[in-house]
Amino acid sequence: DAGITQSPRYKITETGRQVTLMCHQTWSHSYMFWYRQDLGHGLRLIYYSAAADITDKGEVPDGYVVSRSKTENFPLTLESATRSQTSVYFCASSESTGGREGYTFGSGTRLTVV
Amino acid sequence: AQTVTQSQPEMSVQEAETVTLSCTYDTSENNYYLFWYKQPPSRQMILVIRQEAYKQQNATENRFSVNFQKAAKSFSLKISDSQLGDTAMYFCAFMIETDSWGKLQFGAGTQVVVTP
Numbered sequence: 001d002a003g004i005t006q007s008p009r010y011k012i013t014e015t016g017r018q019v020t021l022m023c024h025q026t027w028s029h030s031y032m033f034w035y036r037q038d039l040g041h042g043l044r045l046i047y048y049s050a051a052a053d054i055t056d057k058g059e060v061p062d063g064y065v066v067s068r069s070k071t072e073n074f075p076l077t078l079e080s081a082t083r084s085q086t087s088v089y090f091c092a093s094s095e096s097t098g099g100r101e102g103y104t105f106g107s108g109t110r111l112t113v114v
Numbered sequence: 115a116q117t118v119t120q121s122q123p124e125m126s127v128q129e130a131e132t133v134t135l136s137c138t139y140d141t142s143e144n145n146y147y148l149f150w151y152k153q154p155p156s157r158q159m160i161l162v163i164r165q166e167a168y169k170q171q172n173a174t175e176n177r178f179s180v181n182f183q184k185a186a187k188s189f190s191l192k193i194s195d196s197q198l199g200d201t202a203m204y205f206c207a208f209m210i211e212t213d214s215w216g217k218l219q220f221g222a223g224t225q226v227v228v229t230p
């Protein structure tokens with residue numbers, strides 16, 4: 001019962017580098033989401049997806065890119081990392097239409113940009 | 115746009131006592147869903163309780179219960195008989211029923227510390 005897996009769990013990268021955070025789910029959930037968690041802001045939506053090749057921007061998409069070529073994978077790429085992107089990143093998925101039963105979250109990736 | 119406000123950054127409670135976390139939200143929608151998530155030090159996000167706005171009855175899950183006041187746009191969480199394992203960050207979240215994508219809007223969180 002792998003559920004939803006994020007990798008890596010911790011990552012340190014340098015300013016200007018490209019970095020990709022991985023998210024893999026084993027339930028064939030249609031809906032997937034990327035959030036970032038920052039103190040005082042809670043979780044803010046970066047990107048979301050309803051199916052393979054269907055994605056859209058959330059509240060804070062600048063500097064991020066996503067892709068979803070397969071239902072089970074939803075990687076998040078920081079094209080040129082900045083210190084302001086230091087955060088904890090969560091991937092989530094939902095089974096029912098619109099996630100009305102709530103999301104299932106991955107365990108998060110703590111990213112530090114130095 | 116919907117907003118979710120958690121006005122208490124941190125709360126402390128002794129074991130076996132009760133603590134209530136506040137959450138207010140702003141929306142012009144009539145149908146929506148409200149959630150409380152728990153994030154212990156392990157960082158895992160765990161769904162605690164869920165409420166549908168069209169239901170007047172307050173949701174309850176074991177020691178966790180909510181006080182949903184739709185007119186006041188308030189959704190507080192009560193933790194009864196607090197245990198050390200309840201120490202965590204608690205997030206209130208909101209989703210409108212007509213959002214087919216099911217996007218959740220989160221509050222800033224309340225850190226709950228349960229002391230012996």
